[in-house]
Amino acid sequence: xxxxxxxxxxxxxxxxxxxxxxxxxxxxxxxxxxxxxxxxxxxxxxxxxxxxxxxxxxxxxxxxxxxxxxx
Amino acid sequence: xxxxxxxxxxxxxxxxxxxxxxxxxxxxxxxxxxxxxxxxxxxxxxxxxxxxxxxxxxxxxxxxxxxxxxxxxxxxxxxxxxxxxxxxxxxxxxxxxxxxxxxxxxxxxxxxxxxxxxxxxxxxxxxxxxxxxxxxxxxxxxxxxxxxxxxxxxxxxxxxxxxxxxxxxxxxxxxxxxxxxxxxxxxxxxxxxxxxxxxxxxxxxxxxxxxxxxxxxxxxxxxxxxx
Numbered sequence: 563x564x565x566x567x568x569x570x571x572x573x574x575x576x577x578x579x580x581x582x583x584x585x586x587x588x589x590x591x592x593x594x595x596x597x598x599x600x601x602x603x604x605x606x607x608x609x610x611x612x613x614x615x616x617x618x619x620x621x622x623x624x625x626x627x628x629x630x631x632x633x
Numbered sequence: 634x635x636x637x638x639x640x641x642x643x644x645x646x647x648x649x650x651x652x653x654x655x656x657x658x659x660x661x662x663x664x665x666x667x668x669x670x671x672x673x674x675x676x677x678x679x680x681x682x683x684x685x686x687x688x689x690x691x692x693x694x695x696x697x698x699x700x701x702x703x704x705x706x707x708x709x710x711x712x713x714x715x716x717x718x719x720x721x722x723x724x725x726x727x728x729x730x731x732x733x734x735x736x737x738x739x740x741x742x743x744x745x746x747x748x749x750x751x752x753x754x755x756x757x758x759x760x761x762x763x764x765x766x767x768x769x770x771x772x773x774x775x776x777x778x779x780x781x782x783x784x785x786x787x788x789x790x791x792x793x794x795x796x797x798x799x800x801x802x803x804x805x806x807x808x809x810x811x812x813x814x815x816x817x818x819x820x821x822x823x824x825x826x827x828x829x830x831x832x833x834x835x836x837x838x839x840x841x842x843x844x845x846x847x848x849x850x851x852x853x854x855x856x857x858x859x860x
Contacts, residue, residue, distance in 0.1 A: 569739075569742065571744050572740060572744065618693070622735075
């Protein structure tokens with residue numbers, strides 16, 4: 563997700579479109595990305611965090627979280 | 634003028650501006666040496682230009698994949714030794730992703746791809762790439778990008794300003810909403826530079842708005858002669 567202090571023009575465009583479609587009451591929209599990785603059980607959380615930090619996200623402008631789900 | 638200076642121009646899959654960058658290097662009086670993304674070899678060049686385009690299709694983020702290419706490993710190592718490196722547009726994005734320059738380039742405010750001739754004010758005129766400009770000089774150079782909105786933490790911006798590391802600032806309208814109208818920056822040593830506008834497209838009034846961009850390439854040659 564773009565960091566809170568980073569202006570998110572894409573999210574703003576979505577937010578501006580909602581009232582035009584009749585959806586009221588949405589104050590703010592922020593747009594991010596989700597990656598789904600299929601990994602071996604041997605890949606631990608620390609490795610996933612390194613993957614997120616070094617490639618999937620740019621920590622200068624984006625916050626990230628890792629969530630593990632069973633297939 | 635150093636007739637023997639050799640300046641490398643990197644080509645990734647999706648690079649667009651390597652031909653114009655090479656032409657600018659030659660116009661400045663140096664030899665343009667093609668560098669291929671998959672080769673971990675800088676062919677002994679004295680300086681490197683990372684040109685614009687859409688390296689690796691801008692997949693993931695602009696410059697994010699290019700950063701891991703074999704040639705960039707060599708570019709990062711060379712920059713550490715003081716080799717002048719210039720990133721233009723997508724090249725600027727690659728240098729930020731590589732950690733050679735601070736901050737990041739985010740989607741333009743307004744979401745529009747902007748393509749126009751843009752006035753810039755030269756601010757840092759001591760870097761390896763900008764000594765040919767007078768402080769405060771205004772130059773006209775094309776911009777063409779969708780993700781040129783320079784962002785960094787306030788502390789980083791303050792450091793860039795405090796150390797005089799803003800190379801160029803947009804004047805007469807900011808095309809992308811960048812922080813403090815920043816168009817380009819340099820590293821602490823003044824050897825690695827990046828900017829969103831395209832000096833390589835402004836080296837000849839026949840093919841660009843001005844020849845204002847040629848000074849960046851001439852500056853690098855001066856720096857190589859002095860070294």
